[in-house]
Amino acid sequence: xxxxxxxxxxxxVLPEGELERKLKLGRPLRVKLGIDVTAPDxxxxxxxxxxxxxxxxxxxxxxxxxVGDYTTRIGDxxxxxxxxxxxxxxxxxxxxxxxxxxxxxxxxxxxxxxxxNSEWLSKLDFxxxxxxxxxxxxxxxxxxxxxxxxxxxxxxxxxxxLLYPMMQAYxxxxxxxxxxxxxxxxxxxxxxxxxxMAAYGLEPQVALTVAYLDSxxxxxxxxxxxxxxxxxxxxxxxxxxxxxxxxxxxxxWYTLVMERDDVPADPLEAKLELARFIVRRSHxxxxxxxxxxxxxxxxxxxxxxxxxxxxxxxxxxxxxxxALLVEHLGVGSTSEARRLIAQGAVKVNGKVTxxxxxxxxxxxxxxxxxxxxxxxxxxxx
Amino acid sequence: xxxxxxxxxxxxVLPEGELERKLKLGRPLRVKLGIDVTAPDxxxxxxxxxxxxxxxxxxxxxxxxxVGDYTTRIGDxxxxxxxxxxxxxxxxxxxxxxxxxxxxxxxxxxxxxxxxNSEWLSKLDFxxxxxxxxxxxxxxxxxxxxxxxxxxxxxxxxxxxLLYPMMQAYxxxxxxxxxxxxxxxxxxxxxxxxxxMAAYGLEPQVALTVAYLDSxxxxxxxxxxxxxxxxxxxxxxxxxxxxxxxxxxxxxWYTLVMERDDVPADPLEAKLELARFIVRRSHxxxxxxxxxxxxxxxxxxxxxxxxxxxxxxxxxxxxxxxALLVEHLGVGSTSEARRLIAQGAVKVNGKVTxxxxxxxxxxxxxxxxxxxxxxxxxxxx
Numbered sequence: 001x002x003x004x005x006x007x008x009x010x011x012x013v014l015p016e017g018e019l020e021r022k023l024k025l026g027r028p029l030r031v032k033l034g035i036d037v038t039a040p041d042x043x044x045x046x047x048x049x050x051x052x053x054x055x056x057x058x059x060x061x062x063x064x065x066x067v068g069d070y071t072t073r074i075g076d077x078x079x080x081x082x083x084x085x086x087x088x089x090x091x092x093x094x095x096x097x098x099x100x101x102x103x104x105x106x107x108x109x110x111x112x113x114x115x116x117n118s119e120w121l122s123k124l125d126f127x128x129x130x131x132x133x134x135x136x137x138x139x140x141x142x143x144x145x146x147x148x149x150x151x152x153x154x155x156x157x158x159x160x161x162l163l164y165p166m167m168q169a170y171x172x173x174x175x176x177x178x179x180x181x182x183x184x185x186x187x188x189x190x191x192x193x194x195x196x197m198a199a200y201g202l203e204p205q206v207a208l209t210v211a212y213l214d215s216x217x218x219x220x221x222x223x224x225x226x227x228x229x230x231x232x233x234x235x236x237x238x239x240x241x242x243x244x245x246x247x248x249x250x251x252x253w254y255t256l257v258m259e260r261d262d263v264p265a266d267p268l269e270a271k272l273e274l275a276r277f278i279v280r281r282s283h284x285x286x287x288x289x290x291x292x293x294x295x296x297x298x299x300x301x302x303x304x305x306x307x308x309x310x311x312x313x314x315x316x317x318x319x320x321x322x323a324l325l326v327e328h329l330g331v332g333s334t335s336e337a338r339r340l341i342a343q344g345a346v347k348v349n350g351k352v353t354x355x356x357x358x359x360x361x362x363x364x365x366x367x368x369x370x371x372x373x374x375x376x377x378x379x380x381x
Numbered sequence: 382x383x384x385x386x387x388x389x390x391x392x393x394v395l396p397e398g399e400l401e402r403k404l405k406l407g408r409p410l411r412v413k414l415g416i417d418v419t420a421p422d423x424x425x426x427x428x429x430x431x432x433x434x435x436x437x438x439x440x441x442x443x444x445x446x447x448v449g450d451y452t453t454r455i456g457d458x459x460x461x462x463x464x465x466x467x468x469x470x471x472x473x474x475x476x477x478x479x480x481x482x483x484x485x486x487x488x489x490x491x492x493x494x495x496x497x498n499s500e501w502l503s504k505l506d507f508x509x510x511x512x513x514x515x516x517x518x519x520x521x522x523x524x525x526x527x528x529x530x531x532x533x534x535x536x537x538x539x540x541x542x543l544l545y546p547m548m549q550a551y552x553x554x555x556x557x558x559x560x561x562x563x564x565x566x567x568x569x570x571x572x573x574x575x576x577x578m579a580a581y582g583l584e585p586q587v588a589l590t591v592a593y594l595d596s597x598x599x600x601x602x603x604x605x606x607x608x609x610x611x612x613x614x615x616x617x618x619x620x621x622x623x624x625x626x627x628x629x630x631x632x633x634w635y636t637l638v639m640e641r642d643d644v645p646a647d648p649l650e651a652k653l654e655l656a657r658f659i660v661r662r663s664h665x666x667x668x669x670x671x672x673x674x675x676x677x678x679x680x681x682x683x684x685x686x687x688x689x690x691x692x693x694x695x696x697x698x699x700x701x702x703x704a705l706l707v708e709h710l711g712v713g714s715t716s717e718a719r720r721l722i723a724q725g726a727v728k729v730n731g732k733v734t735x736x737x738x739x740x741x742x743x744x745x746x747x748x749x750x751x752x753x754x755x756x757x758x759x760x761x762x
Contacts, residue, residue, distance in 0.1 A: 133540035159514035
């Protein structure tokens with residue numbers, strides 16, 4: 001067994017030596033991952049732990065995806081006293097099916113169990129919940145980073161909120177998890193799963209945490225912010241978005257998405273390879289080729305004419321875009337230029353810009369477009 | 382309505398003015414009291430809130446005794462991980478019936494509901510428990526005095542323990558309590574009942590707390606310490622124990638037990654009246670007369686001969702009882718005297734003593750008995 005492959009990109013594998021021991025048990029391990037099926041799509045960020053699940057599956061282990069439908073059905077814990085919103089079980093089932101199909105771009109569906117935690121949580125009575133909640137202490141649960149901060153800041157934490165990590169831990173009991181995967185912010189919950197499993201007389205799971213993927217806006221990729229690439233998004237969308245990431249993210253994306261560390265020296269070539277990988281994994285070779293063609297034709301070259309006029313940027317320091325547009329692109333006034341910028345009608349290298357002042361470097365060699373027809377390429381002096 | 386009678390001996394009636402308002406509703410109020418039926422007997426101390434229930438019943442209201450059988454059935458919350466001890470429901474039912482009969486020495490059984498909280502708590506699922514636990518916060522529940530101290534002292538508080546006050550509060554929801562009675566240490570729980578009732582859209586209960594009764598050993602009367610008078614104890618036992626209380630407790634016992642404040646000046650007469658009251662309430666007039674006769678004959682006069690010899694205590698400071706027994710009561714040696722003391726065969730004023738050293742004051746005028754036949758009365762020098 002190549003344990004380096006199983007734990008690639010892992011930030012922590014806890015406790016030390018435990019995974020090695022479990023791998024020697026000679027039986028398929030059960031590798032758990034909790035998923036949020038209410039998100040519109042499975043993202044490349046979700047793909048990071050899913051890749052780990054796949055690595056285990058390739059070694060003969062079992063993936064167990066946990067749909068937290070029980071909590072979804074009873075509503076948001078942060079909701080005040082009000083009645084709980086009842087979410088239609090059929091909607092959750094359809095969402096879960098959609099998630100499973102997207103995730104199957106990465107995991108092996110034949111070696112995956114899709115489980116709904118209402119299966120066991122709906123059967124717990126008060127006596128069993130007391131048994132469950134006897135396994136940890138108030139002090140221990142307040143160690144969790146978010147609770148700790150809120151408690152310290154005298155922000156209210158409802159008792160019900162303390163029960164959510166315990167429910168997640170009980171999921172591990174119910175599916176007899178050997179390994180639980182999660183982001184680094186899940187470390188506490190994954191370790192609580194160990195404690196609860198031990199209290200229930202089960203062998204505690206290994207906690208395997210992975211890093212989060214940063215998106216082009218500099219924050220973590222998230223389905224709730226619109227800064228993600230979905231595993232089931234259209235090939236052209238995936239390709240175009242991948243090409244949009246800043247050069248500085250290339251090493252991280254190569255590591256977490258492609259699981260490679262040989263980033264090509266040329267950023268454009270590196271992004272093209274990355275974009276091809278993403279589309280190919282989700283949609284296959286042909287789709288990747290077509291998406292690249294589309295990108296080259298429409299996005300990269302845009303509808304810019306063959307012979308775009310060039311201009312030299314005079315002066316030094318930041319460039320004031322409205323003034324540039326008036327001087328070189330025939331826009332009538334700086335106020336009209338500001339309006340065009342506000343409307344999203346001004347692009348630099350095919351990307352809409354909302355900045356009024358741009359670094360001179362960013363304009364060296366750049367294609368600037370105002371509205372549909374006015375183009376100019378600039379060179380720094 | 383004589384509200385002074387309803388709230389007699391109340392330490393607090395919260396919130397202010399609320400009971401007066403509820404009494405004007407013109408319907409029978411539901412007056413809740415949680416009881417512990419696993420105790421061997423209902424004590425005079427339990428009688429204090431039961432008296433309040435009776436006062437309400439005499440005005441046409443309804444008493445609701447809550448048997449916490451659900452928690453009893455699932456075992457002690459402080460119990461570690463181990464399996465829960467299953468307590469036979471029939472045993473709990475029999476205990477509850479016994480409690481009800483004893484309590485009926487004070488309350489009106491015809492106007493009392495005896496309810497078992499398993500009736501509603503066993504039906505709560507996780508969703509409902511989350512709804513319940515959403516009604517309060519960690520900070521709020523840690524305000525409770527015992528939790529506060531333990532949390533401050535870094536002593537572990539299990540999450541399950543936080544759920545117990547919430548269960549008690551939910552009992553108030555289930556029986557739609559208008560008033561909840563309890564000892565002063567229950568103030569927090571009774572007020573939590575108000576919050577939870579409000580969260581469930583019910584009119585919150587009034588919290589009516591009463592003082593605890595001190596026993597002859599200076600601590601609160603408790604069925605788990607053996608310092609109590611049971612409502613169903615034999616008349617002679619009740620009478621003898623009542624006569625044993627220190628004079629200093631007479632005002633408190635007159636107030637809390639007899640609901641009188643005119644304590645007779647002579648302590649002996651005061652105790653006799655108290656003892657008669659206690660036996661009469663539990664067993665009737667005839668039993669009270671017989672118990673008094675028995676006390677006078679056997680306990681007070683004991684089997685001490687008419688003419689007990691007297692001796693004067695020489696010296697000062699504490700008196701070493703073994704030496705006294707050897708010197709004045711014909712015991713062969715101090716080791717034999719120690720053995721007699723250890724066997725409970727030495728009495729001072731009819732009470733078995735296990736102390737080897739006694740304050741000189743306690744022996745002034747005291748009748749000391751060793752074994753069945755040796756008596757001596759002492760006077761301080």
